[in-house]
Amino acid sequence: MEFKDYYQILGVSPDAETSDIKTAYRKLARKFHPDLNPGEEAEAKFKEVAEAWEVLKDPERRAEYDELRQYGGRQREFRPPPGWQSASGAGAEQFSGDFSDFFNSIFGGGFQHREREWSGGFRAGGQDVEIEMPVFLEETIHDARKPVEYEIPVIENGQLHYQRKSLKVTIPAGVADGERIRVKGQGAPGSGGGPAGDLYLHVRLVPHPVFDVEGHNLLVTVPVAPWEAALGAKVVVPTLDGKISLTVAPNSQSGQKLRVRGKGLAGKGGRGDLFAVLKVVMPPGAAAGTTELWQQLAEKAAFDPRAEWSKHS
Template sequence: MEFKDYYKILGVEDTADDKTIKSAYRKLARKYHPDMNPDEGAEDKFKEVAEAYEVLKDDVKRAEFDELRRYGQRSGQEFEPPPGWQQAHGSHRQGEQQFGSDFSEFFNSMFGGHDFGYGGQSRQQHRGQDVEIEMPVFLEETLNNKQKTVEYQLSEFDGRQVKPLKKHLKVTIPKGVTEGERIRVKGQGEPAFGGGSPGDLYMHIRLVPHPLFDVQGHNLMVTLPIAPWEAALGTKVTVPTLEGEIKLTVQPNSQSGQKLRIKGKGLTHKGRQDAGDLYAVIKVVMPPESSAEAKELWQKLSVTTDFDPRAEWRKAS
């Protein structure tokens, strides 16, 4: 099994803080997101980046990965988990969650926490055990009903022993699903030994963080960078949405932090026709460098206005 170094995948040091990790993820996710990069292999790269972020954003998973990483650096190219790893780190999650096909064999083996019934809870005598998996869903996929193929592992009894069995299943993710929602697929869990009915499959929806949009309920937030002269004079800009680009008018004398509402361009409400809103949050951005001519213009502006951006400080003191 190939060892995956999630720090290298995100291009960060193993001492990076949460802010650095999130920033690196967003940069790479935007670069490889399938809607922005049609190149072959971009989607696989995006999934790899999302997998790395899934581990490193979580303090518990990150600590476990750091332990694996130290062990992997001593073990050579072909990686095998440390002896007793599943018992110490995986079996406590048995029955709680597995992970879908958007994650690698390494992730599923190290963090899936399913030990196929060995040393775990005993199965019910008359009914198969329920199976819980996480289902990664892109924000774009929540706007309409979406068919996805999931891969998870069950247990198969061949008459002598219990063995792992890979299961592939096509499921429909209803539009309007939200983070943490639990969807039941009846009869697609563990088979029952002795003729009972199989358990159910439960899919826990996990919205994949988007490189541009932040989620607040059913509303979306996007940062809108504008130049100082655009803020002063007003302008028309192109703003991305989950369904394509739209034109938006920025009024003269706009301020950083000001929110522009785009009605109905947020996330869909489940069972309803309406949707949340998209808010473009203005951020005035200075150019990285100024030419001599530009500096001269800034100098003229500084002496032709009596505007004091820190006047509120003096009022408060």
């Protein structure tokens, strides 16, 4: 039995990332798709590419294969090592399809997610579609219904074209940046009655003009006038749920944080907190008479904000 080099079949290096392997598989699967390339040669090549992807996409099966590759790649006539048994749980009962003797000798099965009936016609699952989904912070605190438009590859009369598709999807509360949401059956249609592929949404949180994100907590910078910091004040602060009133204590410092519980982003353990960061700001210009008042304050306060430096110099 001939040893199959799945990396060579897909044209990738043995240390390639799964994303690169997936890209190579999709390119070759489209190139040799039986609907686009009638004939036994293209069909055989398509099956070989699909077999390589079935092994290399799964971390456990790939690790097993890499171990056998070190063992079997040097043999003219491949035989699994004595006592070999797949540890990935890929038994024959999990698979349906028509894969090579080499594959069956290692994993004992066929194709798990792409069903094919080679006698009586071709049957294959549709291609998955992956798109980025921008989500506003305000949309993460409750379940949100959002419209989505994307294109799916469709084969008709042996010709490949792209069809626009629109639907509304539910973005669950607490969704995080980089999270992947699966919408089953909304990818490309299958062939020969095969199941449709899936739609995968990659969440990208849209930067907010007011809030910064730290995990499930939010930070908002709150400008305060010098006299508000000195005397104390009530200030109105925005949150994702609306505005609230905060108390700035007398003699507050710039950079001081005021914590508001439960006004951050949603998470599995509940909502995070909002931290209001005080920032003392000066008036844009000196109004008539204010310079003299500042001068009087400076003389009366006799305050040196850099006094600590003298202790270390």
